[in-house]
Amino acid sequence: MAEHDHSAIKEHMAVIGADGVHVGTVDHVDGERIKLTKTDSPQAEDGEGARHHYLPAGLVAVVEGDTVRLSATAANAVDLFEEAD
Structure with a gap:
C-alpha cells in the first residue's frame, strides 16, 4: 500500500468521520499522525x-x-x- 501524501492537510482543517460527524480540528501533521487541537479534546x-x-x-x-x-x-x-504525553 502506497504512503499517503499528507501535504494537503493544513492547520485548522476540520476532521470529519465517514459518517459526517465532527471528530476534531487539525493542529498539525506529525509524521504519520494527525495532531488534533486541545479545544476538541474530550475532557475528564x-x-x-x-x-x-x-x-x-x-x-x-x-x-x-x-x-x-x-x-x-x-x-x-x-x-x-x-x-x-
Whole structure:
C-alpha cells in the first residue's frame, strides 16, 4: 500500500468521520499522525485533562477544501485516539 501524501492537510482543517460527524480540528501533521487541537479534546468529567490527541494519518480517506474526511466513523476514530504525553 502506497504512503499517503499528507501535504494537503493544513492547520485548522476540520476532521470529519465517514459518517459526517465532527471528530476534531487539525493542529498539525506529525509524521504519520494527525495532531488534533486541545479545544476538541474530550475532557475528564471534572473538566480537567484536555490534551492533544493524535489520529493515525492512514485513516484519511480524502482532503476536500478545508475538510479532512476519514475512512472511519467518528466513533471508531475516537477509539483510535492516541493521547499526547
